[in-house]
Amino acid sequence: MWRSEDENGGETMTKKEVLSIVNTNNIEMIRFVYIDNEGVIRSYISTAEALEGDLDSGHPFAIAMPFFSVLDDLTPETRFGCVGEILGIPDLDSFRILPYVSDSAMMICDFVNKDDRSPSNLCSRTLLKNFLSTLGYEVKTAFENEFYFLKRDESGRLIPFDDSLCFATKGMNEQHDIVLDIIHALRNQGLTVEKYYPEYGRGQVEIVYRYDDALQSADNQVRFRETCRAVALKHGIVASFMPKPFPHLAGSGAHMHFSLWQKGINLFYDPASEKGLSEFGRHFIGGILSHLKALCAFTAPTVNSYKRLLPHNWASAYTCWGYDNREAAVRVITGMKGSEEKSFNIEYKPADAAGNPYLAILAVLAAGMDGVNHRIEPGDAVAGDPHDLPDGEKRQRGIERLPESLGEAAGALAADPFFTELLNNVFIEEYLAMKRFAWTTYIQHVSGWEIEKYAETF
Numbered sequence: 061m062w063r064s065e066d067e068n069g070g071e072t073m074t075k076k077e078v079l080s081i082v083n084t085n086n087i088e089m090i091r092f093v094y095i096d097n098e099g100v101i102r103s104y105i106s107t108a109e110a111l112e113g114d115l116d117s118g119h120p121f122a123i124a125m126p127f128f129s130v131l132d133d134l135t136p137e138t139r140f141g142c143v144g145e146i147l148g149i150p151d152l153d154s155f156r157i158l159p160y161v162s163d164s165a166m167m168i169c170d171f172v173n174k175d176d177r178s179p180s181n182l183c184s185r186t187l188l189k190n191f192l193s194t195l196g197y198e199v200k201t202a203f204e205n206e207f208y209f210l211k212r213d214e215s216g217r218l219i220p221f222d223d224s225l226c227f228a229t230k231g232m233n234e235q236h237d238i239v240l241d242i243i244h245a246l247r248n249q250g251l252t253v254e255k256y257y258p259e260y261g262r263g264q265v266e267i268v269y270r271y272d273d274a275l276q277s278a279d280n281q282v283r284f285r286e287t288c289r290a291v292a293l294k295h296g297i298v299a300s301f302m303p304k305p306f307p308h309l310a311g312s313g314a315h316m317h318f319s320l321w322q323k324g325i326n327l328f329y330d331p332a333s334e335k336g337l338s339e340f341g342r343h344f345i346g347g348i349l350s351h352l353k354a355l356c357a358f359t360a361p362t363v364n365s366y367k368r369l370l371p372h373n374w375a376s377a378y379t380c381w382g383y384d385n386r387e388a389a390v391r392v393i394t395g396m397k398g399s400e401e402k403s404f405n406i407e408y409k410p411a412d413a414a415g416n417p418y419l420a421i422l423a424v425l426a427a428g429m430d431g432v433n434h435r436i437e438p439g440d441a442v443a444g445d446p447h448d449l450p451d452g453e454k455r456q457r458g459i460e461r462l463p464e465s466l467g468e469a470a471g472a473l474a475a476d477p478f479f480t481e482l483l484n485n486v487f488i489e490e491y492l493a494m495k496r497f498a499w500t501t502y503i504q505h506v507s508g509w510e511i512e513k514y515a516e517t518f
Contacts, residue, residue: 073152075115082108082165085157091166092119092150095282097184097487098130098494099361099415103166104148118147118169126171126182127490130362135497138490146171146180154279159248160241160290168279181484184418185278191422191482192274195429198321200405201421202271203281205413206312207288208305209235209263210298220263220309221297231258235265242267242291249283261309271317274421281314281417301413303360304367311368311375314413316359316424317393319405320344329404335383335394336404345381345390345406346438347431348424352379352389352410353472354479356463357495358423359408361415363466363502369410371447376409378446380459381438387445389462390438410462426482467499 082090090111093103102125106114123144124134134141150167158164171183179186192199209221224231232239235258243253246269255268267288272280285301292299304311320327320340330338348355360369371377374386381390389410395403408424430436439457442449446459454460463469470492473479480488 073155075112075152078115078152078155078167079112081155081157082111086163087157087165088163089165090114091158091164092148092169093166093282093286094126094148094169094171095184095416095418096128097126097182097416097419097491098128100128100130101282101286102128115150115152118149118172120145120174121148121171123182126180126184127494129494129497131498131501135490135493137493137497139486140490145174146182147174147177149177156249156283158290159245160287160294166286168282181487182490184416184422185275187483187487188278188418188422189275191426196322197327199274199425200271200319200321201274201277201425202269202317203277203284203411203413203417204266204268204313204315204317204407205281205284205301206259206264206266206310206314207299207301207413208261208312209238209265209292210300210305211296218298218300218305220261220306222258223262224258226260227257231265238292238295238297239265239267241295242288245287245291246284249287251280251283259310259312261306261312264310264312271319274425275418278417278421281413285413303362303365303412303414307367311373312412313368313375313409314411316408316411316420317405318344318408318425318428326401326404328406329395329401331400335392336400337383337392340432341392341406342438343431343435344428345392345431346436347428347434348390348408349379349381349438350431350436351427351476351478353460353463353469354476355423355427356410357466357469357473357491359411359415359420360463360469361466361495362412363498365412365414366463366465366469368412369462369464372445377462378454378459379462380442380446380457382442385442385444387447388442392441422482423479427478430478465499466495467503470495470499 088108089105091103091105095101104119123146124140148169149172150169154168170186171180173180210218211221213219222234252270254270259266288299328341329336368375369377376389380388382388383392391407393405
């Protein structure tokens with residue numbers, strides 16, 4: 061049970077209403093959820109008895125928690141340690157009864173400073189809200205998630221749930237009960253699923269839910285990941301959003317779609333221009349491309365992400381754009397005939413679901429708006445696979461390889477002052493420390509491949 065703002069005539073959910081729903085539906089446990097800046101969804105639970113007080117007070121967290129590493133540890137360079145707290149304050153409008161666990165609900169939290177309850181500059185959700193408030197546009201966004209259903213073999217190793225081919229009905233039959241339960245659970249939380257199909261990798265699926273306003277879209281991405289994982293668990297399997305779980309199978313992306321509207325007009329669309337792309341849209345693309353290498357640190361945020369961003373994989377590997385070009389980092393989707401303006405949008409491809417959706421939307425949107433504000437031209441569209449262009453032509457057109465590692469992406473972010481100004485010095489320094497910690501920890505690991513190849517050779 062939930063209620064959107066539209067259904068409430070623009071008003072927000074009240075504390076009294078939340079308590080009433082909890083009482084009426086015999087809810088025992090309420091999760092106060094947040095997603096940290098590393099992309100890990102975390103929470104604490106308030107009981108029904110304690111909820112009334114917790115709705116006002118929130119929950120105190122160590123000030124280090126927004127930048128707690130995916131390795132579940134503090135980064136060595138962090139300025140945050142054992143002293144200091146922030147509060148997680150639940151957004152009442154985000155209240156949802158959870159259909160995949162009994163007698164439970166959840167709310168998504170914003171972080172505020174404990175002393176004066178002012179918004180925290182460490183909170184990605186707050187930073188996105190603040191940026192959206194400065195725009196005179198309606199921002200519509202969507203995530204297009206690919207992920208794997210996995211099971212364990214007799215040795216306990218994770219393997220694909222099935223061996224279905226791409227789009228094959230065999231996979232639909234094998235995955236049917238799981239996917240149907242996911243669709244029902246998402247619908248019960250207000251998400252409208254529009255498409256589903258087995259994807260290119262064995263056991264890989266894509267479930268597409270409807271676009272929404274930018275903040276709601278990020279909230280929905282948190283709900284989507286939680287729901288898919290929880291429903292799969294009830295079926296005894298794993299739903300994994302890891303970008304590249306198998307070296308020989310397709311990677312999993314979370315392609316991001318954007319359109320900006322003003323007074324009912326899609327600002328990316330101009331029917332009088334080439335293939336419908338407006339000047340506003342061209343400059344938006346120009347801004348993304350000018351910051352693209354740094355953007356990867358937010359949208360391809362793990363060491364594993366860069367094993368997906370390879371040429372000839374329809375994942376994007378170069379700083380270029382194109383019309384309906386699945387190898388371009390920015391794809392202009394020219395829309396469906398008869399509803400061109402409504403469906404015309406810009407897709408950002410070098411993104412996966414392992415990151416923080418608030419940061420991903422904020423970073424890409426702000427980069428695009430930098431292009432609009434400074435009239436940055438994106439160059440000519442690429443009509444084919446950019447990897448196949450001669451090196452000289454790529455250099456002439458300014459087409460470069462995307463970062464090939466998290467370390468390289470972190471270096472690009474450190475070198476781009478735009479994001480320090482967008483976020484703040486503390487946020488960027490802590491974010492970079494977290495990414496460098498992940499990278500240096502990874503490169504110190506000796507893999508089985510290295511041992512096999514080198515141990516007896518040298």
